[in-house]
Amino acid sequence: MSTTTARDRLVGAAQDLFATQGVGATSPRAVLAASGVGQGSLYHHFPTKHDLAVAAVGATVDDALAQAMRSLGTDAPAIERLVAYLERPRDALAGCKVGRHTSDQAVMDDEGLRDVLDAYFVRLLGVLTAIFRETGLPADVARDRAHAALAIIQGGYVLARATQDPGALTAAVRGFVGLLTTQEKNT
Amino acid sequence: MSTTTARDRLVGAAQDLFATQGVGATSPRAVLAASGVGQGSLYHHFPTKHDLAVAAVGATVDDALAQAMRSLGTDAPAIERLVAYLERPRDALAGCKVGRHTSDQAVMDDEGLRDVLDAYFVRLLGVLTAIFRETGLPADVARDRAHAALAIIQGGYVLARATQDPGALTAAVRGFVGLLTTQEKNT
Numbered sequence: 001m002s003t004t005t006a007r008d009r010l011v012g013a014a015q016d017l018f019a020t021q022g023v024g025a026t027s028p029r030a031v032l033a034a035s036g037v038g039q040g041s042l043y044h045h046f047p048t049k050h051d052l053a054v055a056a057v058g059a060t061v062d063d064a065l066a067q068a069m070r071s072l073g074t075d076a077p078a079i080e081r082l083v084a085y086l087e088r089p090r091d092a093l094a095g096c097k098v099g100r101h102t103s104d105q106a107v108m109d110d111e112g113l114r115d116v117l118d119a120y121f122v123r124l125l126g127v128l129t130a131i132f133r134e135t136g137l138p139a140d141v142a143r144d145r146a147h148a149a150l151a152i153i154q155g156g157y158v159l160a161r162a163t164q165d166p167g168a169l170t171a172a173v174r175g176f177v178g179l180l181t182t183q184e185k186n187t
Numbered sequence: 188m189s190t191t192t193a194r195d196r197l198v199g200a201a202q203d204l205f206a207t208q209g210v211g212a213t214s215p216r217a218v219l220a221a222s223g224v225g226q227g228s229l230y231h232h233f234p235t236k237h238d239l240a241v242a243a244v245g246a247t248v249d250d251a252l253a254q255a256m257r258s259l260g261t262d263a264p265a266i267e268r269l270v271a272y273l274e275r276p277r278d279a280l281a282g283c284k285v286g287r288h289t290s291d292q293a294v295m296d297d298e299g300l301r302d303v304l305d306a307y308f309v310r311l312l313g314v315l316t317a318i319f320r321e322t323g324l325p326a327d328v329a330r331d332r333a334h335a336a337l338a339i340i341q342g343g344y345v346l347a348r349a350t351q352d353p354g355a356l357t358a359a360v361r362g363f364v365g366l367l368t369t370q371e372k373n374t
Contacts, residue, residue, distance in 0.1 A: 021292055022292060025212075095289070095290060099349065100290040101349075102345050102348040102349045103209070103288075103289075103291065103348075104209075105208055105209060105212060108348065117349045118351065120349070122350060143358065144359070145365070145366070146362070147343070147346060147358035147362050148360075148363045148366070150342065150359070151338065151341075151356075151362075152339065152342060154341070155345070158289050159308055159341065161289040161295065162286065162289045162305060163308050164301065168308075168334055171330065171334035172331070173335075175331035175336075176338075176363075179367065
């Protein structure tokens with residue numbers, strides 16, 4: 001029981017620090033301090049920083065997928081699910097906890113971590129493509145549009161951080177949803 | 188003359204290293220080594236890392252704006268300029284040399300550097316908004332669409348890096364351009 005708790009606390013502390021500082025800039029020592037667990041637990045559960053990073057980034061990906069599915073996995077019509085996903089409130093200035101790792105060289109140099117990021121986006125792209133297909137689009141068009149929808153969110157985060165204006169993400173989403181829904185009315 | 192050259196070489200070396208390693212992870216010593224200039228020149232031109240970073244990120248922003256204007260600043264019809272900008276070849280796996288700095292905590296913690304990034308995106312958003320207005324859109328819709336266009340590029344880079352597939356950026360662009368040009372035909 002206490003073992004599970006120590007592991008969870010280490011993973012949670014790593015998730016928080018990775019999301020704000022990046023993986024490369026976070027030392028296992030900093031995670032240990034933030035978690036409040038004993039040093040022995042860290043090395044018992046995560047012999048290397050790589051092990052800790054795979055667990056923490058993996059947990060962040062699982063959380064993000066679960067949150068996406070709360071919008072995308074409902075019984076609502078396809079276009080409503082897409083709009084709900086695009087428009088859900090996001091902490092724009094914090095950046096995407098998953099996407100921002102793509103600018104972290106320590107992540108990109110680690111094949112195991114790259115695989116975790118890749119799996120997240122491939123999964124989301126698959127779900128979004130299937131929903132765009134439900135709207136009657138051919139497979140290749142649906143796939144392109146799924147890429148565009150994900151890019152709007154990821155790029156909206158980048159714009160919001162760059163301009164320090166959370167409204168930049170919502171403006172990007174509004175611009176895209178405007179095109180999507182006009183399109184919908186015309187077809 | 189040789190002074191100008193040393194300065195340019197320092198800025199060029201810093202631009203390259205910042206684009207691949209990030210600002211936070213690049214030491215002035217590494218820039219010095221890559222530039223091949225003498226140590227005295229570095230401290231003469233750039234007494235602090237902040238000074239060097241502002242000059243290098245500023246130069247990268249100037250290059251990026253000049254490149255954007257080669258698509259956006261022509262005499263072609265508005266929609267053609269927008270599509271040319273969106274579709275121009277990009278080194279997707281390298282990430283945006285400007286946008287990726289938004290995930291670099293060392294950049295975001297430095298007000299001078301944040302101002303440089305902010306100025307880049309504000310400038311590009313202004314140009315894109317004006318071009319969308321030329322297509323006959325009201326100001327607020329044009330502004331949202333400009334945000335969406337920029338987000339597609341920035342987010343496309345994120346997707347390409349995350350999936351290690353340059354095709355992810357072109358798919359996002361194709362999805363967005365498909366919506367834009369259908370829209371155009373319908374109005």
